[in-house]
Amino acid sequence: MLISLLALLAGVQAAPAPVLPSDAIAADWRPIPDDEVMIITLTGNRSVVIRLAPRFAPEHVANVRTLALAHWWDETSVYRVQENWVTQWGDATEKKPLAPGIVPSPAPEFDIAAFDAAQRLTRRDAYSTVSGVTADGWPIVTDGKAAWMPHCYATVGVARDALPDTGSGAELFTPISGAARRLDRNYTIVGRIIEGMKYMSGMPRSDAALGVYATEAERTGIVSVRLASDMPAAERPRFYYRSTDNPRFAALIRLRENPAAPTIGLGGVDICDLPLATRRAGVK
Amino acid sequence: MLISLLALLAGVQAAPAPVLPSDAIAADWRPIPDDEVMIITLTGNRSVVIRLAPRFAPEHVANVRTLALAHWWDETSVYRVQENWVTQWGDATEKKPLAPGIVPSPAPEFDIAAFDAAQRLTRRDAYSTVSGVTADGWPIVTDGKAAWMPHCYATVGVARDALPDTGSGAELFTPISGAARRLDRNYTIVGRIIEGMKYMSGMPRSDAALGVYATEAERTGIVSVRLASDMPAAERPRFYYRSTDNPRFAALIRLRENPAAPTIGLGGVDICDLPLATRRAGVK
Numbered sequence: 001m002l003i004s005l006l007a008l009l010a011g012v013q014a015a016p017a018p019v020l021p022s023d024a025i026a027a028d029w030r031p032i033p034d035d036e037v038m039i040i041t042l043t044g045n046r047s048v049v050i051r052l053a054p055r056f057a058p059e060h061v062a063n064v065r066t067l068a069l070a071h072w073w074d075e076t077s078v079y080r081v082q083e084n085w086v087t088q089w090g091d092a093t094e095k096k097p098l099a100p101g102i103v104p105s106p107a108p109e110f111d112i113a114a115f116d117a118a119q120r121l122t123r124r125d126a127y128s129t130v131s132g133v134t135a136d137g138w139p140i141v142t143d144g145k146a147a148w149m150p151h152c153y154a155t156v157g158v159a160r161d162a163l164p165d166t167g168s169g170a171e172l173f174t175p176i177s178g179a180a181r182r183l184d185r186n187y188t189i190v191g192r193i194i195e196g197m198k199y200m201s202g203m204p205r206s207d208a209a210l211g212v213y214a215t216e217a218e219r220t221g222i223v224s225v226r227l228a229s230d231m232p233a234a235e236r237p238r239f240y241y242r243s244t245d246n247p248r249f250a251a252l253i254r255l256r257e258n259p260a261a262p263t264i265g266l267g268g269v270d271i272c273d274l275p276l277a278t279r280r281a282g283v284k
Numbered sequence: 285m286l287i288s289l290l291a292l293l294a295g296v297q298a299a300p301a302p303v304l305p306s307d308a309i310a311a312d313w314r315p316i317p318d319d320e321v322m323i324i325t326l327t328g329n330r331s332v333v334i335r336l337a338p339r340f341a342p343e344h345v346a347n348v349r350t351l352a353l354a355h356w357w358d359e360t361s362v363y364r365v366q367e368n369w370v371t372q373w374g375d376a377t378e379k380k381p382l383a384p385g386i387v388p389s390p391a392p393e394f395d396i397a398a399f400d401a402a403q404r405l406t407r408r409d410a411y412s413t414v415s416g417v418t419a420d421g422w423p424i425v426t427d428g429k430a431a432w433m434p435h436c437y438a439t440v441g442v443a444r445d446a447l448p449d450t451g452s453g454a455e456l457f458t459p460i461s462g463a464a465r466r467l468d469r470n471y472t473i474v475g476r477i478i479e480g481m482k483y484m485s486g487m488p489r490s491d492a493a494l495g496v497y498a499t500e501a502e503r504t505g506i507v508s509v510r511l512a513s514d515m516p517a518a519e520r521p522r523f524y525y526r527s528t529d530n531p532r533f534a535a536l537i538r539l540r541e542n543p544a545a546p547t548i549g550l551g552g553v554d555i556c557d558l559p560l561a562t563r564r565a566g567v568k
Contacts, residue, residue, distance in 0.1 A: 083482040084437060110548070123410045126552040143551070153368060153461050164546060176485070177437050178462025179557045182540075185548045198367040198489035201460070205482035256466075262448060264394070264469045267427070270410040273463045 022252035029240040029279060030136070034229035037239055038068055038191070040089075042078070043221040048196035049237070050156055051278065053138060053189060056149060059106040060158050060188045063169035065227060070099035072170070073225035078203065082211020084179050087200040088159055089222060090171035092212075098170055108164045109188045115140055115147035118245035119253060123268035125150075127184050131271040135245035137278070138192075139271050141184075149189045151180040152272035154197045158188040176201045178272060194239065194278040238281035306536035313524040313563060314420070321512035321523055322352055322475070324373075326362070327505040332480035333521070334440050335562065337422060337473060340433055343390040344442050344472045347453035349511060354383035356454070357509035362487065366495020368463050371484040372443055373506060374455035376496075382454055392448045393472045399424055399431035402529035403537055407552035409434075411468050415555040419529035421562075422476075423555050425468075433473045435464040436556035438481045442472040460485045462556060478523065478562040522565035 032051055040048040054061040067073060079092035098104060117132025117140060125131055127150070128141035141150050151157060156174050160167030167188060174193055175183075193200065199220075208214040228236045242249065252275055258265040316335055324332040338345040351357060363376035382388060401416025401424060409415055411434070412425035425434050435441060440458050444451030451472060458477055459467075477484065483504075492498040512520045526533065536559055542549040 081486075083485065121410070124408045126405070126407045126409050126554040126557075127550040128552075153463070162546070177460075178554065179437070181554055182550070182557060184550055198491075201367065202365070202486060202489050205486050207482075262446070266411040266466070266468055268410040268412075270462065270465055273410075273466060 020251075022248060022255050024242050024248055024277070028243050028246055028248060030243050032239040032241055032278070034236055034238070035065065035227055036191075037228035037237065038064070038225060039228065039231075039237065040073070040196075040225050041223040042199060043223060046196060046199045048199055049194050049239070049280075050191045051194045051239070051241070052191040053149070056112045056138070057109040057158075057188050057190050059103060060109055060167070060169045060190050063102050063106065064172075064190055066101045067099050067170055068225050068227045069230055071224065071226075072096075072099045073222050076222045077219040078200070078222065079219045080173070080210065080212045081176070081203045081205050083205040084177045085175070085211060086157075086173040086180060087176050087203060088171060088173035090159070092216075092219060094171075098168060102168055102170075104168050105165050106168070110164070110185045111146045111148045112140065113147075115142040118243075119250055121253070121269060121271060122257065125271050127181055128271075133244045133274055133276065135243055137241040137244055137276050139274055139276070141271055146185065148185050150271055151175050151183045151187065151189070152192075153178060153180075154193040154200075155180075155189055156191040156193060157183065158190060160187065174200050181272070195280065240279045240281065242277040242279075244276075304535075306532060306539050308526050308532055308561070312527050312530055312532060314527050316523040316525055316562070318513035318520055318522070319349065319511055320475075321521065322348070322509060323512065323515075323521065324357070324480075324509050325507040326483060327507060330480060330483045332483055333478050333523070333564075334475045335478045335523070335525070336475040337433070340396045340422070341393040341442075341472050341474050343387060344393055344451070344453045344474050347386050347390065348456075348474055350385045351383050351454055352509050352511045353514055355508065355510075356380075356383045357506050360506045361503040362484070362506065363503045364457070364494065364496045365460070365487045365489050367489040368461045369459070369495060370441075370457040370464060371460050371487060372455060372457040374443070376500075376503060378455075380454075382452060386452055386454075388452050389449050390452070394448070394469045395430045395432045396424065397431075399426040402527075403534055405537070405553060405555060406541065409555050411465055412555075417528045417558055417560065419527055421525040421528055421560045423558055423560065425555055430469065432469050434555055435459050435467045435471065435473070436476075437462060437464075438477040438484075439464075439473055440475040440477060441467065442474060444471065458484050465556070479564065524563045524565065526561040526563075528560075 036052045038050040076091045078089040080088035118135040120132040131141040158167035159171035159173050206213045256269040320336045322334040360375045362373040364372035402419040404416040415425040442451035443455035443457050490497045540553040
């Protein structure tokens, strides 16, 4: 029913949409460096793109880059999809030797150095006291003592054993629901999925322990994982992020917090539901 | 890696687990009435069970019950799966006449009568000022003036057109990510999925407008929708909810807020990540 009405409205609205104070201008879109863009190609030509966060987890991202440059993930798989929790990928056998140059157990990078928000949110969340977003589009939170990136939907975290310093970056996961905020400050975050999250979230869940597929047949094959900077220049996908240190983004947040009638405004926006945008060059 | 260690620990832990202060006792489990249990059977013998919330949305739940008793949803489908948003089901053609006795446009039941929390949470969330849970296990929030049920993952909401009073209950949706909290106070909630959510969340996303499958072939068929009270007594599944008005549930919340080392505690728990439990009779 909603659908038919929207289709109707779309038909009526033939004129181009006006530019709103909350719309981005060209200068708001800033390039993501090629060595911060990592492309996972799944079987079936499905592509999942990760924006890496070297500023926040330098040692783990260094490992991730080394693994990608070594083509270490080629022919590995997505081997765990646990309902209301995470999708995880890497070497399901846990026996593949890591690439040369990898630090097997870097120190945890759970917290970030500072809470440096270009935009602050007006309402608190359950796990922190202040939340906001960096100028380059990363959600961050603080409890006044420490600061960290929250485990939002589509965040990419480093899987590990029970002890904190046991994740190399070879096994990665992404939250497929909001429940993973519970992992905040307990896992290292190396980036965020900016394209193709639908493939990671839409896979069949496993009822086996921890959601690890009980059979090889259930897994989704990883064809390759590449840094954009490692691809021939002509083939590189290029991405831009929408910067937040400008009045247009601030207006967008205010609009989210207080939408136009007949929508009833809630006066807030969740740190994990910020309208953080990225764009692939050549795609609107 | 996490997995192999847990498997190891499981091998060591041969003795039965001790009863903790946060564990439920038998009396904490209370029956869900049969007319508050609705079973959706999808093709492939997949069953999705909804706990209805007649106390909070009496008119819409009356419609839902009438539709179920009329077997109105039989041979309809899940026709919309929008990434990071919702899965929606009902009559994709939007042309099927509603069952006799249906109120086509009941008044919105976005808000509930009162904030009556058996357990309050210690931290706020982005969309409200106080949150908590009713004795019978429904999450609720308030801004001090109104009270409502939040659009948590697996909540069941009533789809509608742009105007607030345009949802009958024939088209229903469930959030498949945390983003749907934005719908709070704007849609009527009729219940929560307590079993089989993995089927609703794990379906392929559609790139078509609003995530509505562009072709019939993409849809998932609904074989039947039945109230447990409408089934022969011997075939009825019976469900229990874990009550929250007791010190054991309070201890469970405290444990979530302040977990044991080496986990770093966050001092809070999200209203949508409460350990609200239900149980099917005969299943541990």
